[in-house]
Amino acid sequence: MTTDTPTDDELLPEPLAELVEQRIQQATADLRDQIGDLEAEVDTLRDELVEERDARREAEARLAELEETVEGEHDARLSALEAKANGTRSMIAELQSRELEKGAHFAYENVEANIMDELLDVDGDRVERITKDDGNQYARLPGEEDALERGGTVAHSTADLLPIQRLARYDDEMLASVTNRKPDELAAKAWRERDNPGRYQLWTSGSSRWRVYLKSSDLADWIRAHEEGVSKNYAQELARRTLDAMRELSKHRLITTQKERTADGLSYKENVVVLKDDVDLPGDPSLSNSDGPATNEVAG
Numbered sequence: 001m002t003t004d005t006p007t008d009d010e011l012l013p014e015p016l017a018e019l020v021e022q023r024i025q026q027a028t029a030d031l032r033d034q035i036g037d038l039e040a041e042v043d044t045l046r047d048e049l050v051e052e053r054d055a056r057r058e059a060e061a062r063l064a065e066l067e068e069t070v071e072g073e074h075d076a077r078l079s080a081l082e083a084k085a086n087g088t089r090s091m092i093a094e095l096q097s098r099e100l101e102k103g104a105h106f107a108y109e110n111v112e113a114n115i116m117d118e119l120l121d122v123d124g125d126r127v128e129r130i131t132k133d134d135g136n137q138y139a140r141l142p143g144e145e146d147a148l149e150r151g152g153t154v155a156h157s158t159a160d161l162l163p164i165q166r167l168a169r170y171d172d173e174m175l176a177s178v179t180n181r182k183p184d185e186l187a188a189k190a191w192r193e194r195d196n197p198g199r200y201q202l203w204t205s206g207s208s209r210w211r212v213y214l215k216s217s218d219l220a221d222w223i224r225a226h227e228e229g230v231s232k233n234y235a236q237e238l239a240r241r242t243l244d245a246m247r248e249l250s251k252h253r254l255i256t257t258q259k260e261r262t263a264d265g266l267s268y269k270e271n272v273v274v275l276k277d278d279v280d281l282p283g284d285p286s287l288s289n290s291d292g293p294a295t296n297e298v299a300g
Contacts, residue, residue: 089119090119093119093120093121094121096111096120097120097121097122100120100122100127100139100140100141100144101122101141103140103141103144103145103146104140104146105130105132105138105139105140105144105146105148105150105151106138106139106140107136107137107138107139108129108136108137108138108139109137111127111139122141126141126142127139127140127141128140128141128142128143130154131154132150132151132152132154133151133152134151134152136151138151160282161282162249162250162251162253162281162282163249163250163251164187164188164191164246164249164250164254165191165281165282167179167184167185167187167188167191167249168188168189168191168192170188172189175188175189181245182238182241183238183241183242183244183245184245184249186223186227186238186242186245187242187245187246187249188249189226190202190214190219190222190242190246191246194212194275197212202214202218202219202222204218206274206275209276209277209278210274210275210276210277211275211276211277211279212274212275213259213272213273213274213275214243214246214272214273214274215259215261215270215271215272216236216239216240216243216270216271216272217239217261217270219239219242219243220232220235220236220238220239221235223235223238223239223242240271243256243271243272243273244256246273247273253275253279253280253281254273254274254275254279255273255274255276256271256272256273256274257271257272257274258270258271258272259272
């Protein structure tokens, strides 16, 4: 014979069971209210998110429109500035052209390269660079004397210089464009180093009537250090050809000869290029005989 097991409610006194039931119902109602509130809050957040997304899209569209407007105004102003600058350069070029034709000598640094190359309109289309007694460089029409006599007389003009001196005045980019042979370019670059001779420099101070000299081995090392991707053998070949080019571009003011060299206990002769003490270099302030005749060759 079996007996039914009473439930918890049956075990509780009737008033207590009613109280528990009321509490459960109240808790359930409270949970439903909380869920309702959360659902309403979620709906509100969703609406706010949609509004924020719409506002962001609108702001991005306005920003893009503003950027396009600003960019358009910037381009327009830049074009206007460029047009004004070009007009100013053209005006300066015209004034300089007319003054040059009247015999004016301008400080060379005040004649912009692009004006000289593209905009100057002078008789013969030639402008000469000269150096005066004051040591400054000027631009003039070939052979024109300065009526104001500023800077003294012409010490020498660009046309008086040796080819190697003229090439050495160019920057590396221009030098590469005006030379047809690599040895000529290297010769001009090496010539620039002449005024700074020393034990650890490219040129060496000489003796026995040698002002300075340049050894083929030092030139080869210098070429490898300054020219990318040049092998040792090719650097030696370039050094030999560069020494020949230096002699030719100096109109044989530089000479090539041989000098004894000792390395690793062995003595042998190597080629050198030499500038002697008694050589006349046009425009060299250390020489008194530098008053060569002015010519009408254009400045580079």
